[in-house]
Amino acid sequence: MKKIKDSTTEEKILEAAEKLFYERGFAMTHTTDIAREVGCNQALVHYYFRTKEKLFESFFQNKVTLFITAFISTGNEETTFDLKMTRKIEAHFDILRKNPRLPFLLFNEISTNPQRVANFRASLGDMPNLLLSAFDKEIEKEAQEGRIRRVKAIDLILSIISMNVIMFIADPIIKALTGASDKEYEKMLDRRKQENVETILRSLRP
Amino acid sequence: MKKIKDSTTEEKILEAAEKLFYERGFAMTHTTDIAREVGCNQALVHYYFRTKEKLFESFFQNKVTLFITAFISTGNEETTFDLKMTRKIEAHFDILRKNPRLPFLLFNEISTNPQRVANFRASLGDMPNLLLSAFDKEIEKEAQEGRIRRVKAIDLILSIISMNVIMFIADPIIKALTGASDKEYEKMLDRRKQENVETILRSLRP
DNA sequence: ACACTATTTAATAGCCCTATTAATTATTTG
DNA sequence: CAAATAATTAATAGGGCTATTAAATAGTGT
Known part of the structure; x- marks a missing residue:
């Protein structure tokens, strides 16, 4: 045993x-x-x-799971759309902050090893589609009531993810360009989190 | 000879x-x-x-130069701020479309090989700072005249870059999630370009 | 304490990769 | 054309990496 x-x-x-x-x-x-x-x-x-490959897959699967579940299970309360969005954006940003290298690795390994795409897709099932269509409906409702402009769920999600992710994926470059120290970069992250919420919410105004 | x-x-x-x-x-x-x-x-x-390293550097330097110059030399005409922004965003998107793998490589190699950061920084000089402060002034002027909200140049640039870049950096993932074919993805890119302009311009409204 | 299993190590086979060298073929120039 | 130079190839040294094997050590149950 x-x-x-x-x-x-x-x-x-x-x-x-x-x-x-x-x-x-x-x-x-x-x-x-x-x-x-x-x-x-x-x-x-x-x-x-x-094998090294198997070790990598253990690690990779771990991380993907962690990331996905954390993303889904936030901001599902019953409040205003704006507040829910804020929560989701901030939660997403916070996860990234705890796993700053994860998105990079995700992009990296899925790009360079097409074989992994299959695994990745399988690990998600058809959850993406379900989530997208649910989100689309919610947006449609809000739009109909004139609270936001009409936008595709996928576009909104891509905008959120991209703006949040850039700070972690490009951090060596941003540091090199701005000359920010690690401490200053932390401050920049704080501001950036707010700025992303601001940008998204404003971009949704009717 | x-x-x-x-x-x-x-x-x-x-x-x-x-x-x-x-x-x-x-x-x-x-x-x-x-x-x-x-x-x-x-x-x-x-x-x-x-050496392989030198070969890589030739290639890398080439690409960085191409990218930077292309980005700077667009949208400097005398028109409205909105139109200039639109031009810059679209030009940037178009460059990416022609070099879809470039941002990924930039992030990848600069992240994994810190030594290259120095080269990268050197190749840019203090251009970044000059550009940023010029841009900050322009924004301030527009804001003062009530045409846009106040925002830091670096934040605006990061938002633009991130939203444009995501489609190329995450394309295998997005394809995997949405099940889009290459052709459908091209269409998605077209829409996305417009959407990014829309999102940025709206987010700038006072 | 003994048998048995799990963990850890040393050693190494075998492979692949980079870089070099020396020899070969092509090109240029006077 | 002949000599000199450039481009290309074959062969290989040398190093590093993965994965395996066999042996040693630690741990467990009886």
């Missing part, structure tokens, strides 16, 4: 892998690096995960 | 490198792949560019 141990080693490996995959992507992260990071023998990495 | 030849081979190598670097990034592109793509011996790649 399998031991119910604290599996610290396996976890440590996953954590180290996460860190390095985030930092360098799949190809530039080596199992030897991971082992060094953990402080264990390189063979252990293979002992627990057989 | 150096021959003034058409240097097709060298160019071919750069082109192949461009294609492959775009598709797979630096680490996953091998000089052997490039040679195969060109149809020449792998040693030739090194003959012309010495």
